[in-house]
Each structure stands twice: as C-alpha cells, then as structure tokens.
Amino acid sequence: MTEFAPDAGFRKNRKLKDALLQHKALSKAGFSERLFGLLFSGLVYPQIWEDPDVDMAAMELCPQHRIVTIGSGGCNMLAYLSKDPARIDVVDLNPHHVALNRLKLAAFRHLPAHADVVRMFGMEEVETNSLSYDTFLLPNLDEATRCYWNTRTNMFGRRRIEVFNRNIYKTGLLGRFIGFGHLIARLHGVKLQEIAETRSLREQRQFFEDRIAPLFDKPLIRWMTSRKSSLFGLGIPPQQFDELASLSAGKSIAPVLCQRLEKLTCHFPLRENYFAWQAYTRRYPTVDEGILPTYLKSENYHAIRRNAGRVEVHHASFTELLAQKPANSVDRFVLLDAQDWMTDKQINELWAEITRTATQGARVIFRTAAEKSVIEGRLSETIHNQWTYLRERSQALNTQDRSAIYGGFHIYEKAA
Template sequence: MDSAFATIALDQVRYSLVWEDSRTLYAGLAIAPTDHVLVITSAGCNVLNALLAAPRQVTAIDLNPVQNALLRLKCHLIAYYGPGALRGLMGFDGPAAVARTWRRVSATLPVELAAYWAPFFGAHPAGLLTAGRLEGYVTGFVPTLPPATQAALRQLLAFDSVAAQQAFFAAELDGAPFREAFVAWFDAVNLSKGRDPALFRYAPVSGGATFYARLRQTIATQLVRDNFFFRFFFFGPEGLPERLLPPCYQRRYHARLRQLLPRLRSVTGEAAAFLATPAGRTVSKASLSNIFEYASPAEFRRVCAELRATAGPPLRLLYWNLLQDQHYSPGPAEASVSAAAQARLSREDGCFFFRNVRVLEARPALRPTALLPVSASSHLLSSSLS
C-alpha cells in the first residue's frame, strides 16, 4: 500500500500503547477458534489481546521492526517470568519498580535481548508505557497545566454518575484556558512532536479541535474513572486499577497468554501486501489499527478492491479512523456490516481519539459474522477459559 507511514524513519518505538480498545477488537472481529487473525503489531497490546481469544493463529505485522522487537520482549517476559516482571517494566508501579525489575530480568535475558534493551531502559526510566514517541508527548500535557487545573481533572475520577461528571466538567474545565491549552497542545504543529508530520498528510481537519470535541463527547457519555485510555492519557500508567488494564496486562490472564504463545508469529512488512501472499490468504480476521489514515482515499479504494478480488476464506477487516474517515461503500450484492453496527462500535470505543470504527467484509462471506455487543465482549475472555 502506498502509505505516508512508509516515508518516515522506522528506528524507534513510535507507539508504546495500543490506543484501539480491546473491547472493540473482540466485538468487531468475533474471533473464533478456527480463525487466523492478522493484527498490526504497534505496541503489541492487541496482538496479545487477540491471542487471548484463542484463535488458531495470530500473525503480528508491522513496517517498523522496533515495534516487533517490543512485542518479542513482552513475549519473552510472559514466557519466562511471572506477571510482575511485565507489569514492572511496563511502568504500572512507578520508576523504582522499573529499575528493580530490569536489574532482575536483564541478568537472565538472552544476550541479544539484553544488549538491545539495556540502553532503552537507561533512557526511559519510567518504563515501556511512556517510552513511545506518541505516549511521551501525550503524557507531557498535564504537567504543563496550573496545579488547580490538574486537580480539577483528577476530580473527574471521583464521580459516580455521568451527569454529575459532565456538569463538573462544564463548570470547571470546559472553556478557556483549559480548552485553549488542550487544542494548542494537540494541534498539528505541536502534535507533530508526538507523531511525524508526514502522518497528517491526508488529515482534513484540525487535530486539537477535533480531539477536544471527542473528549467532551466521552465525558458526556462514559464514566471516565472506569476508562483506561482517559486515565492513562491524563495521568499516566501509575495507579491504574488492575481491572481497567487491557486484558493482556492483567495478572489473571498471564498463564493463559503463556499457554497460547506458540500460536503467535510476527512479520516485518506491510499488512495489505501480506494479505495478498499465500500465507496472507489464510487470514480470516484482521485488525488493522488506523493504517488507512496514512493513505489517500484513492489508494484506500484500490486496496479494498484488490482485497475483495483476492481468493481465500471470507476476510473481515476491522480498522479505526483518526482524522480521515476512510469508508468503503459495498455494492448492492456485497455482504457488509450495517452502518448502525459500526456506529455503535464507534460510540462505545473506550478511546476518545477514535470515533469512526469500521468493519469491512473484504472477502465477503455469504452470511457475515455478527458483531458482538461491546458490552458483552468483556465476557469473551472469561467464557473462553471455561
């Protein structure tokens, strides 16, 4: 695929967190035991979350070899250590725990892994979760605000009802100077410090204003105290309740992940090109993050047409739009997922960054797989263990 992402330097951890909600992953793909699932690696979170659903195979793919190296480190920690090692290096328990865990783990890592990651942890003492270019920038916003504004933001975590939460936000935060500071920090000029400017090539709208509108919508519809992405965005990884973490980082699923690791492989490359290979034609479900954000509308349509013409089993694609709403309109005889179902996924996704979740039957089945309700998808893992 002709993508702006292929034009940037792939020599660093650009993403240390997957911002696409795992509940949407489960609801949108309805992963079955016979599926071969393709997932954009990114920080590896949704690769591991997909693996927890116990499909036949998971293939992680990324153009950036550093992102695949990050996944390999996480898999090594899962395979050979208890859940405390992964939790410690992620940064959930603070910098002291990162340093303590790295000293213990580095002594027993394979030589090549230890040599690769030692400089990284030296440069990022707060751990993996804030080490990505984007995440370091995002979590740098709140410390720039006045203490009273920081305290008001934290007060949002104290409410038991959305109505009370929204009323407080409207009275204490929704206006200058907070709105102006947020929009300025996350607009294109400043946001390029967290994401390469080339990645905004096709964005038709302002990032800062759009993200602020989505933040307001989230505060009006979801309890943010129970929203992992809101809490990480504003307050970082420390102090997050275990129950809010992505499933792959919860202690109760650690042993399950270890058991399922043999079903995982990783590939360095481009997802659309991989799907056209013999190995790719065995993929039945794919979670493609927001890769179409970086392609032109014409290129998106071309890729969709090629995927629909490729032989293989029915293929369901799940992807997220950030600032560019890439949407394929199927013909009258083509299977598709209803607009209402896609709108529901968009509305209920936990990350306010994304408000256009799309599901495409790229190689249509006669009877498309039904979407799982997002509210029910949280039970997917527990039922798969029974």
C-alpha cells in the same frame, strides 16, 4: 521471523518512507510528511490506543481464526490471544514497535508469574524490572531484539530496557506529547491528574466542564491546534489531520479534540477506562483504583501465556505480508487507522490482497479519524462488491470504544 534493523531511522527505513511520502520534498505538504516521518521513526506508542474489547467483539474471535494485525504497542495482539486464535501475524513498519511486541511476547512466555508481567508493563518505578529482563528474557530473545533493548541510548549510559524501571508510558512520541499536554494545562492553572480524585460519572463530567473544556477556548491552544505539526506527537500524520480538520468549521481542530476528550472523560467510569488513566495520570490504575488493560488482567494470563507461541512479528507492511500468503488463509484483518494515511492506489493494493487471502466470512476492522469509512468511494467496484459493510454494528461498537480518540469504527465482512 522477519528481520529488522533495530535502530533504523526514517532516512534508512524504506518501508516507512514508502508508506508516508506522497509529495515532493520541497513542497509544503512534502515537508510536513518528512517532519512527521522523522518523529515517527522512533518509539511512538508504548501503549496501543484502540480498545481491544471492541476489537474482539467486532471480530467475534473463535479458536480456529487466523489473524493479521498491525502491532503498534502490542497490547491488543496479546489481548486477542485470550480467545485462543490459531495464529496471529503482527506487522509494523516501525522497528521500535517490532522490538516492543517481541519483548511483550517473551515476557508472557518466560517471566515466572503473572505478577512479574504486571510489574514490568503495568506499574511504574519498579527498579528490578531490568534485572528480571536479564535473568528471564535476555536468553530467550532473537539477536536483533536483544540488541535493541541492550543498546545504551542516552547521556547517562542507560540501556533501553531500563525504561521499565521507571515508566515507559512517559516515553515515546505519544508519552512525551501527553506530558506536553499536561504542561500546557498547568500553564493555564489545570492539573489534569486531579481527575483521579473523582468518584462518579457526574464528578467526571463536572471536572471536564469546569477544567478541561475551557482550555480549548484559550488562544494558545487554538493556535497550536490549527497547525498540522501540533498533533504529530499523537502519531497523527498530515493526511489524518486533514480528515479531522474536515469536521471543524475553522482552521483549528480544537472543537474536534474537545469532543473526543468529552467522550474519554465522561462516557465511561474512570475505574473501567485505563485509557483515561494514561491520558490524565500517565500511569495505569492500582488494584484499588480501577482495571488494568485486557492483556494484563489475571483472568487472561494463562491463555495468553499458553498461546504466545502462535504469534509471529514481522517488520513489514500489511500488503507486503499478505502478498506472501496463500489464498483463503486469513480470517480476521486488523488495520487500526493505517488507511487514513494511504493514497487510493495504496488502499486498492491493500484490499486486493485482503480479498485474495480472505476466507469466506472473513472480517476486516479499522478506525478512522473522521466518522465516515475511508474506503467508501475509493475502493474499486470489483473489490467493494465482495464485501458487506456492517454499518449498524460498527456504529454501536464505536460508542463503546473507551480510547475515544477516533471518529469512526468500521467492520467489513467477506460476502458469501
């Protein structure tokens, strides 16, 4: 188990700095990168924003598969366990995400029942969650993770774990960004949470066209979305903002964001899309309102609990972990949107290790802010020729991604 510094800030987190910083500190681009790094050094994603059902369909997971994935909020790693993979290695440069992933794994292994897991990760205002942590999880955590969740971090002297007594999804960089978005909408007379009152796709579209879409024509919102720092709260670094801006005719990316929210709001029934519930109501649906995330569904509980011991969480970069693995030892690679941040050199170093460690028929999946695959035209010919881009399958699955915030979903398969 790779050790990590649970409270390492951006200045102390060399792994994160190496991944983010590409320009000199006194340059405009360098300042943006460092500002993003400071914000990104705390908890960013209480929930991962990639659809795990799309991931699993793309990977065609089988019981013998060995997976390496980026952790983020930990939801998808747990969902993959429902397919009985042989092993999952989780990597993340953010120590807060490392602690969250390890906590979620411990919860499945040591909380008494499925209902206890749902209360901790799927419900809000459950004041007994920290007591469940003390009773069942605390004795079973490694020292660094225990230290992280026991740390008292605010003026009220609360331990970090007590956020689960309230609503963790209102915290973290993303949770606060969504809350700020709700505030801006309210200033323009729109209560986003009222979408929960809709009962059909037709009503959802009407809500979007009447209340949400007009917000993107407001001067304040167009001004805000023309600034790179405005989307740092979504975990979108300067490089990824540039990718989104390339899709828009003007400086503002308001039209692109409006298009992505149209998909989130109108393409899937609300009761089937827990991503929309988090965006618009800042919570998960109740049993009567809709479905929970894949990892919290009752039908997946026993498989995840049984397989949780097959996961190891590392405070490391993807390339760093793969460099420690033998050749032909990994079947599936999940990169999320990390390559949007990378230089050509970093991408080629990553894919060199992916290619070395990949088994025959291995698959790599990732997402991009823009529509096109970020490795095309950037990956060396020698490496690129060893992989086949499953373009049609990628495009088909992209339309099914309920999170709706990415422009492209991509699948590459190791050529025979």
